[in-house]
Amino acid sequence: MTDAALSKTQLGPARLALVGNPNSGKTALFNALTGSRQKVANYAGVTVERKEGVLTLPGGRGAHVLDLPGTYSLRARSPDEVVTRDAVLGRLSGEQPPDVVICVADATNLRLVLRLVLELKQVGRPFVLALNMFDIAQRQGLRIDLERLSAEIGAPIVTTVATRKRGLEELVAKADALAVSHAKLLEEGGAHENVWREPNAAEIRAAHREAQRIVKECVRPPERPDTVTGKVDAVLLNPVGGLLILALLLFVMFQAVFTWAEPLMGLIEAGFAGLSTGVAAVLPDGLLQSLITDGLIAGVGSVLVFLPQIVILFFFILVLEDSGYMTRAAFLMDKIMGGAGLHGRAFIPLLSSFACAIPGIMSTRVIDNKHDRLTTILVAPLMTCSARIPVYTLIIAAFIPHTKVWGVFSLPGLVMFGLYASGIVSALVVSFVIRKIFWRGTVEPFMMELPTYRWPEPRNVAMNLWTRARIFIERAGRIILPLMVLVWVLSTFPYPPEGATGPAIDYSFAGRIGHLIAPVMQPIGFNWQMTVALVPGFAAREVAVAALGTVYAVGGDDEAGTNLGALLSHQWSLATALSFLAWYVFAPQCAATLGVVKRETNGWTWPTVMFLYMAGLAYLASFVTYHVAVAMGAG
């Protein structure tokens, strides 16, 4: 932060920070307060998401609102919670301490948040308690003596219903008043000192007793406690039934991701193709045209085409999260994932990775433990992402006959299923190896609150969905764009010599790299055309399809562009095709994923490890597949 920015805040906008337990409706309150005026970025030097919005105070003064990660205590355990603690304590580098902390509480579940309130009290920064979801508390007949509670915690209290925008004005007014009086207090040098330090077990017990006492004095238990959650859980957490319902839910989700998204994806593809043609018509043939159409437009298009799938996937994830089901899914999956050394919370990131590993890896931030998180990041790209689908469908259509197996299953469908299954099984095996052999250390406890079920609020889901989509576009764009330009340079330069007969790519750096590694790839049945296509395919998996088209197109086969599959079925043996499929299950053929891993792990170590282990597995799998297939007469 610069000096200019510092001096501006003297009279400038107030700084508010939202703190609260997970599931307290904190983000809903943040959305209700700031509307669309929010910005998502990262905190300096860490990969924790920083969400800030602006609002206008009653007096006309502006205010910045920071939505801090949810926590049960200032005693931080995960990187997210460290940010919350440091922001509240005013220790976060590059951040100014908040003028006022807004502590958000689920009005129906006060006991745990009161302990957090007691910690905030020790910090000495002015705070206001927002009793959110107050409508639900009233419906349950829960009586809270607000005056007494306010006196006990030594802070003003405002009741809010974030989803109905109730109580927001009062909350903002109270926060403003606190900010003003605190500023005055600071000038007079009478501000409270921070006496917070990390509590030990005895202090947590004492705080708990204190919270218990306050609840007992200020809160009368509900007359009509929520019974719906218990009844729903009896079905959804049933050991067998619950898992079946989860499987059904995932099935519906995948159906939606792949069928609903298709028309939109077609539109995006057509749009980018149209744009490319338009630009090609305007710009003269040459380098600039090639850079813009083949490099930039094709590059951005190849990422944006996945946006519909990612939006649909996130829609499901957000609805399941907001309703409270996600924690139940983690509960049901914990033992299965735990058997492979994964944490129950890894379920959501791995699920996202079926659409694209990038949002999957970004969502590993919910995992507290460093080793658990790294393991999840390392295996996420083994989940069959949608970029593999064009490659799989091309090869399967060209090589796998449309026969029925046992009269019911189609063989191509079975092969596709097999490819998905190998991805999942190998992810479990790899994480098992990592956790049981390399990092045999301690096992992170699985301990989490199962929140009360609630209907997701459409507005809130829509806003969060918009935020997710924006993050994907911005981050993926920032990483993919330069990579696309790099791959374009590699496959364009140098130009083929005069009178060259082979495809132009053959003479480029990409072609040379392809030829260079061709001998290495020969034992797994790859010809040089394939290895050349793999180089640009490194930008994104599905680009390999287009690259194969390029490599074969200028070999005298004009129809190659129109029917690549038919061409390949003449050029490749079945063993080669199967080997290529096996390669694609494992190969780290996605520079954007490696880029995101670098960002998320703050260094090149883990992307390197990921690249090496995945390349090794891919080679091994292709080698075995090829030689087994050849031995069985498919060579």
Add this chain to the structure above:
Amino acid sequence: MSDALSLAPEITDLLADPQADRGAESLLSKARKGQRGVIVRVGGQTGRSESIDPEELERRLLEMGFVEGALFEVLHEGLFGRDPIALRIDDMRVALRRREAAAVTVQYEEI
């Protein structure tokens, strides 16, 4: 569904009267679905080498509401090895693995 808060009188009576037969103490890790009672001791030792630092585990358990005197009921069990378990702790629902539940000593309600 029964409300755990309604258990309060009987159990606090049991605690208040030292002469009363309190029922045997047991580890929460051995609790089965439907069993309920009161938490009598929260520690950090699970008897398993792969668990996290005992002092840290104790604090985390306390922070999730596992405190001496809290009432509990086992609501659900997972499919494999009946693990993890979902519990009601006072008026909250919490999920926990049996591994960590071994650090919590409980006393069942007399039936």
